[in-house]
Amino acid sequence: MNGCLSKEFNKCIFVRLKIYTMSLESELQVRSSNACELCSATTDLSIYEVKPVSTGGVDGSLLACSTCISQIDNSDTTDANHWRCLNDSMWSEHRAVKLIAWRMLSRLKNEGWPQDLLDMLYLEDADLRFAKETGEHLDDSEKIIHRDANGAILQAGDSVVLIKDLKVKGSSLVAKQGTAVRRISLDRENAKYIEGKVGPTQIVIITDYVKKMAEKE
Numbered sequence: 001m002n003g004c005l006s007k008e009f010n011k012c013i014f015v016r017l018k019i020y021t022m023s024l025e026s027e028l029q030v031r032s033s034n035a036c037e038l039c040s041a042t043t044d045l046s047i048y049e050v051k052p053v054s055t056g057g058v059d060g061s062l063l064a065c066s067t068c069i070s071q072i073d074n075s076d077t078t079d080a081n082h083w084r085c086l087n088d089s090m091w092s093e094h095r096a097v098k099l100i101a102w103r104m105l106s107r108l109k110n111e112g113w114p115q116d117l118l119d120m121l122y123l124e125d126a127d128l129r130f131a132k133e134t135g136e137h138l139d140d141s142e143k144i145i146h147r148d149a150n151g152a153i154l155q156a157g158d159s160v161v162l163i164k165d166l167k168v169k170g171s172s173l174v175a176k177q178g179t180a181v182r183r184i185s186l187d188r189e190n191a192k193y194i195e196g197k198v199g200p201t202q203i204v205i206i207t208d209y210v211k212k213m214a215e216k217e
């Protein structure tokens with residue numbers, strides 16, 4: 001064993017990944033009739049995975065246009081009028097669409113009409129908990145910003161790496177420096193705490209001891 005993967009094996013993984021993405025995309029294209037599932041635009045469509053990505057797949061993804069995606073990801077550029085499209089799309093039967101509708105309406109609720117729509121939008125308990133993970137429903141003053149050791153903002157679903165060995169309280173486990181913790185969740189009460197899995201164990205980690213990993217790491 002020299003620790004290297006053969007060229008053939010790499011190629012095989014690549015092909016399989018490609019088939020997986022293709023089929024997710026085509027499933028979403030069929031589901032949406034090739035239109036943005038939020039605003040019905042038919043150009044610049046791509047797959048959007050609802051953060052924090054815990055399931056991905058068809059259930060956790062939607063097909064959306066670049067305008068919708070950029071506004072979902074940047075609250076600074078949100079144009080309330082664009083989101084009047086939710087009037088229709090919030091009634092979608094698809095979980096991913098409902099989650100984004102709930103988050104965007106929550107973000108815009110001070111405009112009035114979004115609050116009226118929000119009052120009519122029903123989510124199952126588990127989906128509501130998931131929808132709240134990004135904190136859109138909180139007023140600015142209530143929002144707690146989590147930052148890593150370098151001051152980078154952490155969001156639910158991010159991956160972080162431990163920058164020192166951490167003893168896990170109440171167990172003999174030591175989480176080693178350099179350990180990657182994927183898909184963190186944030187403590188909504190305390191900006192210093194995040195949660196994530198080290199091996200099979202869910203642990204609480206203090207943000208001072210982590211560094212955010214780049215998207216594709």
Ligand SMILES: [Zn+2]
Nearest residue numbers: 036039065068
């Ligand atoms: Zn759109």
